[in-house]
Amino acid sequence: MIAHTPEPPYYAVIFSTIRTEGDRGYSDMAALMEELAQKQKGYLGIESARTQMGITVSYWKDLESIRSWKQHTEHVIAQKKGKAIWYSKYKLRIAKVERDYGFEE
């Protein structure tokens, strides 16, 4: 679902990925990381979609929150497995959300 984020400014981490073949534990780890991210300081929300490519955008209060989530022990293990097993390619972009607007029926 679309994340309920506060008024800007806040940060977005745009994680764009191309997967390798087969699941090989990916889905379990993805669910675990999403659950764990929610418990981190400064976490504001997450959005995820996948066709051939996947895009996950997580939203954070500040750069410090992103940094400490990046260094979280279990997350570091997931990152290593991501490179070794699950992703053939990825790009991660850290961006400061300056404004936003929306629409709801």
Added chain:
Amino acid sequence: MIAHTPEPPYYAVIFSTIRTEGDRGYSDMAALMEELAQKQKGYLGIESARTQMGITVSYWKDLESIRSWKQHTEHVIAQKKGKAIWYSKYKLRIAKVERDYGFEE
């Protein structure tokens, strides 16, 4: 595919959507808009993924490029149809990419 963007800083427009039922011209318009966006000044790339929700991230040189693409005549028509027909909900976030890194097998 993952967009080949230049060194930061540049801008990301994160467009997160929940679709209504049925296609009703959506796919054609989405393809047209993607084609048209590529011809705009300051356009740097686009990434798109959809499951239940869709996320499209387009990348731009600066805010002026985003503003002029927003006001493009055909794009304005697509925006109106989006609200009237295709989306039950969306959120658009404009963010300044401050850093990025990637991985390729």
